[in-house]
Amino acid sequence: MNPPASTSPPTPLPGTDDGTGPVTGTDAAPPPDAPGPARPLLPVAGPGRTRREILRRLARRRGRLTVTLLVLLAGTAASLTVPPLLGAVVDTVVDRSGHGRLAVLGAALVGASLVGAALTWQGGRMLIALIQDTLAGLREDVFDAAVRLPADTLESSGSSDVVSRVTGDVEAISEAASEVLPDITTAGLTIALTVTGLAVLDPRLALAGLVCLPLHWYATRRFLARSHQVYGDIRRLESARGQTVIEAVRGAETIRAYRTQRTHLTELAVRGERAIDRQYDGARLRNRFYGLLHTAEFVGLATVLAVGYALLGRGAITLGAATAAALYFHRLFGPIGVLLTSLDDIQRATVGLARLVGVIDAAPPRPASPAPAPNARRSPAVGVTGVWYRYSGSARPALHDVSLTIPGGATVALVGASGSGKSTLARLVAGVGRPDRGRITTEPGRQDALRYLVTQEVHLFNGTLADNLRLARPGATDAELVAVLREVGADWALEPGLGLDTVLGGPDGADLDDGSVQHLALARVLLADPPLLVLDEPTAESGPGSRVLTAALARVTRDRTSVIVAHRLEQARACDLIVLLKDGRVAEEGTHASLLASEGEYASLWRAYAGRTPDVTDDSGTGGYGTARAPGQRHRDVTGAPEPGTAARTGREN
Ligand SMILES: Nc1ncnc2c1ncn2[C@@H]1O[C@H](COP(=O)(O)OP(=O)(O)OP(=O)(O)O)[C@@H](O)[C@H]1O
Known part of the structure; x- marks a missing residue:
């Protein structure tokens, strides 16, 4: 089975009345070292x-x-x-x-x-x-x-x-x-x-x-006065208990790694007991x-x-x-x-x-106008100004006063050590969350811009391969689906044994490896054709298949403003701008060549990376995506193993 959740749907950027482009965040936010807000539940109607x-x-x-x-x-x-x-x-x-x-x-x-x-x-x-x-x-x-x-x-x-x-x-x-x-x-x-x-x-x-009516009236009033509160509490406490279970399952590996099983079990028990106590009140x-x-x-x-x-x-x-x-x-x-x-x-x-x-x-109203025409040229510049962000319950801000300018149509790589704030910044640019302080804007007149986020968490939706692609553009024709698959080099999906009508996922459907599902996620980007694309380690796969995904990445970032969270520095090398984050701050900024020339932290990271990655030798700043294999690569190159048509593994893995 594949891990959950992959490509978020395109999110319309909120427009502003003064035409200065979409704005997220505010200057009047609470100070960054104020305690984080409690997790709010979705609203309940009166x-x-x-x-x-x-x-x-x-x-x-x-x-x-x-x-x-x-x-x-x-x-x-x-x-x-x-x-x-x-x-x-x-x-x-x-x-x-x-x-x-x-x-x-x-x-x-x-x-x-x-x-x-x-x-x-x-x-x-x-x-x-x-x-x-x-x-x-x-x-x-x-x-x-x-x-x-x-x-x-x-x-x-x-x-x-x-x-x-x-x-x-x-x-x-x-x-x-x-x-x-x-x-x-x-x-x-x-x-x-x-x-x-x-x-x-x-x-x-x-x-x-x-x-008997007064007695009925008294009993009923008494019951109604209390039961609404009690049943509301029961459902809320059950939600909280469910959330603890979901979080523990999602973070199982981290919990095991930090040996915090006992803490999580205690939290689950406490939440469970609270729900049971309230159920007793109801009884x-x-x-x-x-x-x-x-x-x-x-x-x-x-x-x-x-x-x-x-x-x-x-x-x-x-x-x-x-x-x-x-x-x-x-x-x-x-x-x-x-x-x-x-x-x-x-x-x-x-x-x-x-x-x-x-x-x-709670759901936003449907956009009055349909998504912009796919081929319209609109790659907005993005401004990140004085952005602070802290996760609720976390003592330290994940981002400290981050500012940068992303030119329209440019591809920007966010690099840095684990925990430096790359994903947080990428998600804010994608519109997932708002800065506590500061703002993220797109250039004026781009209110219709769509942001599209692809993460490394890949998910195969139950349905045919075509259904999985049409999530990004429901009206796409078969010919358009075939075209985008070929464009991102996912020809393996069209080889005998697979094809647009192959049922994927579910107990009886074919299962694809993570690299293949990432490949489909990139094909979806071409269908959605967003003007602003944010990719959070979308090609986390390593091995020979990663080169095909890197080539696909180069294709999907072409002609649009793109922000890539790059773990592998060869992805950053070909980008127009590289931003090195350190402890939630921008530490260095520039092209691959200029950062190497400045002999700073990026240069050291690059040397360390090139030293342990045999294929990476070109320091000129012109390699990167260009060194990846051409689109149209056969599927065995994606996964490093299967022959054409055998990428699909029917049924679930146990
Ligand atoms: N959901 C969360 N709740 C609390 N803290 C978080 C959460 N997600 C990230 N953080 C913290 O915010 C900081 C920045 O995390 P972020 O994921 O943005 O870093 P990153 O550079 O993308 O790391 P990685 O490369 O490991 O993904 C880290 O200290 C991290 O522990």
């Missing part, structure tokens, strides 16, 4: 906003909703004829009115029960279908919003937050929608019609039944709520029976009417119980809905 969003979606289906409610209403009304029919049976028996009347009442009872059951069942099915359709639309919109979230929003909130929303929350809502909502709707209709039925029998009986809240509901039922039924007995004693009602009243009230137990106990699921679903709507609201 109750009003959530309600409006749901009503808006239901309003689109108002015709279906009306028919469904009418069917449920008819079914409930049919079922509610049962208690008065049973009361009539009692009166018939007491009056000895004859078997014929009993037979008619019996047939009516069976008919009402069957019609009621059939209509309620049908209405429930219609309601589930309606809700699932609405939910499917919501799920698609949330997913669409999630993939449009700015990379720094995702990064700062932690990917597990968005994952828990599009999985756990959607599941909670889906469960509530299919299992609870039809019951709740039927219960609501039953309660309304039953109270009406009681009032028709005798208004005093209806009033007696309503005696206690539910138990108290159910206890109060049962008490309310007891009080209500006792009152109806007592009033019925009194009215019967005064001859105000018949025994049949008193029986029907008791049956009516008893029939309320189920619906009221369903309605109130479902509050639990409704609360959880409401919390989930608010979190989903929060994702929709």
Whole structure:
């Protein structure tokens, strides 16, 4: 399997009103040595906003909703004829009115029960279908919003937050929608019609039944006042626990290297315990709520029976009417119980809905105009001015007052020791995150510029090879895909056994080695054709294949402003400008030749690099990409091994 996440989609640069070009960062940021901010979660929509969003979606289906409610209403009304029919049976028996009347009442009872059951069942099915359709639309919109979230929003909130929303929350809502909502709707209709039925029998009986309402009201208010907070906390704590697991899995090697397993396990245990404690609070809240509901039922039924007995004693009602009243009230137990106990699921679903709507609201609006025409010439100059950046929770800034100018169309290499700030600067230039202080601008009039980031983390998306390429330009024709593959020298992808229609990834798809997937990522750059390209060690592969990737790199950086984080100095040699970072500061800046001539740190690094890299001998500054093999190299050169057509390894590696 390949490591996750590779090429971020093109990010439109935010424009400014004064036409001075996109700006990231601010001069008014907190001082760089202030403590880093806590990791923010994605926003959660307020109750009003959530309600409006749901009503808006239901309003689109108002015709279906009306028919469904009418069917449920008819079914409930049919079922509610049962208690008065049973009361009539009692009166018939007491009056000895004859078997014929009993037979008619019996047939009516069976008919009402069957019609009621059939209509309620049908209405429930219609309601589930309606809700699932609405939910499917919501799920698609949330997913669409999630993939449009700015990379720094995702990064700062932690990917597990968005994952828990599009999985756990959607599941909670889906469960509530299919299992609870039809019951709740039927219960609501039953309660309304039953109270009406009681009032028709005798208004005093209806009033007696309503005696339990204050207790229900108290129990419900108490529950609602606390449950929203408790369920919100539970989901937040579960997100945090999930984030700890994801981070530990992603950083497993680092954790092992620093032997910090125990610290991570302790953190996981602490977060897990916090989530469990809050789940206990939720269980206690539910138990108290159910206890109060049962008490309310007891009080209500006792009152109806007592009033019925009194009215019967005064001859105000018949025994049949008193029986029907008791049956009516008893029939309320189920619906009221369903309605109130479902509050639990409704609360959880409401919390989930608010979190989903929060994702929709957090996503930036779709750009009004489509991406600029692929072949337009627009390579913006980039200005980095006084940029400071510190990661949250980190004591030291990763970048200290970095300033540099990248001319339009130039290729700039960022070099330096591990931890010197290369990736941080590259990501800021790519628009992933904002400087704490300082600014990154593109030249005026380039607001339409797209930034495109390719990292060394390569990912194969499930789908055909063509699908993997079209991520960068969905409308690309097969001929265009073939052309870019050939341009970056990925002819191996077109050889017998592979091809555009080959399914990649997944349990049954072909698997490519990392070098090949990096190669496809570079082909995607040509399809996206961004004016500003940032490559964070995109050819981290070493060995013979790295030369083909270096050649591909030379091709994709041509005719656009490019920033490359270069680990291998031969990549830097051919660049227009080399920036050496040291401890988050710009230490040296210049061309390969001028930096060698100045005999500084770059010159020492180069000598050390050339000494241990046999192929690298040319110090003239004209080698680099030019020394790489020509595009069109066969795949065995990429990986150093497979024959044409054998690059694909079908199935997963174990
Ligand atoms: N997510 C993070 N959270 C906290 N600190 C970080 C994070 N990423 C990087 N750093 C720190 O910021 C500093 C600069 O890191 P950066 O990754 O930019 O350096 P680099 O030169 O690209 O290193 P490398 O070549 O090893 O990738 C380092 O001290 C690093 O430990």
